[in-house]
Structures are given as structure tokens and as C-alpha cells.
Amino acid sequence: MPDIPDLQIRHPVSDDVRAGVATDVILDDALARSERSKWIVLILLVGIGVGILGYVIVQRAKPKVTVAAPVSAPAPAPAPPAKQGPLVEAENIALPPLAEMDALLRQLVVKLSSHPKVLTWLMTNGLIDNFTVATLNVSEGKSPVMHWRSLAPQARFSVINSTDGVLIHPKSYRRYDEYAAAIGALDAPGTARLYLTVKPRITEAYRALGFPEGDFDLVLERAMHELVTTPLIQKDVLLKEKVITYKFDDPNVESLTAAQKQLLRMGPDNMRLVQAKLREIGTQLALHP
Numbered sequence: 001m002p003d004i005p006d007l008q009i010r011h012p013v014s015d016d017v018r019a020g021v022a023t024d025v026i027l028d029d030a031l032a033r034s035e036r037s038k039w040i041v042l043i044l045l046v047g048i049g050v051g052i053l054g055y056v057i058v059q060r061a062k063p064k065v066t067v068a069a070p071v072s073a074p075a076p077a078p079a080p081p082a083k084q085g086p087l088v089e090a091e092n093i094a095l096p097p098l099a100e101m102d103a104l105l106r107q108l109v110v111k112l113s114s115h116p117k118v119l120t121w122l123m124t125n126g127l128i129d130n131f132t133v134a135t136l137n138v139s140e141g142k143s144p145v146m147h148w149r150s151l152a153p154q155a156r157f158s159v160i161n162s163t164d165g166v167l168i169h170p171k172s173y174r175r176y177d178e179y180a181a182a183i184g185a186l187d188a189p190g191t192a193r194l195y196l197t198v199k200p201r202i203t204e205a206y207r208a209l210g211f212p213e214g215d216f217d218l219v220l221e222r223a224m225h226e227l228v229t230t231p232l233i234q235k236d237v238l239l240k241e242k243v244i245t246y247k248f249d250d251p252n253v254e255s256l257t258a259a260q261k262q263l264l265r266m267g268p269d270n271m272r273l274v275q276a277k278l279r280e281i282g283t284q285l286a287l288h289p
Helices: 014-018 023-061 098-112 116-122 127-139 170-174 177-184 188-208 216-228 258-264 268-284
Strands: 159-162 165-168 238-241 246-248
Touching: 098 116, 098 127, 098 188, 116 177, 127 188, 127 216, 165 170, 165 238, 170 268, 177 268, 188 216, 188 268, 216 258, 216 268, 258 268
Parallel strands: none
Antiparallel strands: 159 165, 238 246
16 A cells, blocks of 8 residues: 655644644544545455455356256157058949949950950959959968969970979960960059959958958958069979979978969969069059068
């Protein structure tokens, strides 16, 4: 603190002296008050400074407490995409009773194909019933042959006796060329539209088999899956002789379902045609074989 100049300590005033007033006492008292004020101010300033310094030191010494952000609720799972419907629609036509459907079905199918094998199938009776049962059998892994005996190939099954064993003769595959060609030539959108058009009668036939609440789309999808997932065999197929028939030598092939082994007998080229057409029709119907 700077020294107080002597001039401020004692400065007698002549008029006050003449009046008999002790000026030096008055000045000393004022000076004392001034000094006390200065010390008070100084102490306050020092105290404030120490307080601020202490606060800073304490704040630096205190560990930082991280305030966690409020936990938000998990975002709701996105809604599953709506199932896509068929790409085609049924024709708006009146359907006769199930027992009278053959005539109408022949008219509708002829618009799709005039292939001889298709026409042969159309000459049979109970078209809706036979289609429903055959499709149901395939969906369960059974062969549909017993329901379409009139469509069976006329040529006999042939084999080749080779050094490796008994093989399927290539001409056995050729017996199914016309069937595969008939299926491959079908217009996929038109076939899907035909199915949707007559589906009420197919559903009726399906329920008559003992499935009152059944959805035939699921049956058709399973049947398609059964055939589409049948493995193609490019190499020669070895057989084993049974009593009056043959079985596949490869246990993996022999373990396939009857429906799949029936498709294998068509040969790889015909299988490709059939499987490709089934996929096309499945796409039109929004099925996923």
C-alpha cells in the first residue's frame, strides 16, 4: 500500500486555528476512516479473489460427471412389406356349377393353346376335379400319373446296358418332348389369368376333398416348389433293376419324392422347359415356388 503524503497528514488551517478548533484531530479521524475503508475494500477484493481461485481449483479437481443423454425409445420395427398381389386379374365371367365346368374350361384353354397334348387333356372329363387332385398329389410329393393315365407316353421306357451298369436310354427322355413343349408354349399371364378365373370352382373341388378352410394357392405353390426344386442331372443316370421295374442307383436321387422322380424321367432338357414355365406362372400369381 503506498505511503500517505505528509501533506495529507497534517495541514493546519489558519481560520480553524483562530476559531480554536483542533484541526489535526479532525484530520486524523477522517484519515482513520479513509484507511479503514481502504482496508475493508482490500480485504473484500482479496476474499473475492481467493474465493474465485478456490472455486476454480475445486472445479478442476472434481471429476467430470458426464450426464447421459436421455435414452430414447427404440425405433419401431419397419412394417413388413405388403404382400404383392397377382400381376393379372380374373376374367369377369359367370361360372357354371362345378359339375358343368368342362365345357367352359375347354373354351378358355383353347384360347391359350392348341397344342395336340393340351387338346388331348381337354377331351377328358372332370377337368377341374382332376387338376385339383393331381396338384394336391404333387404338393404332397406323390406322382400325378394315376390321374392322367390317358396322357401317358405311348413309347416304352428304355435302358442301356453299359460297362458302368444300366443307364436310362436318351430316347426315354424323348417320349416327353411333346409334353414339355406344350407346357413351355403356354402364355404365362394367360395361364395365371385362367387359374384365377376358375379358382372359385377349384376351391370348391378342394373343399370337397376334405379341406373346408383350405386356400388352394398354398397347394399350388407347394406343388410348384416340389417340381422347381427337383435337381437337374446332366450325366448318365445309373439304375438298379427291381423285380419288374427300375430304381435310381444313387441313393440321393432315389430318396427324392415320387413327383420329383417322375419329373426326372423327362430328362434335363425337358425339365428346364417345365421348371422355367412354372416360375413364370408363379411370378404372375405372386406365388414363390
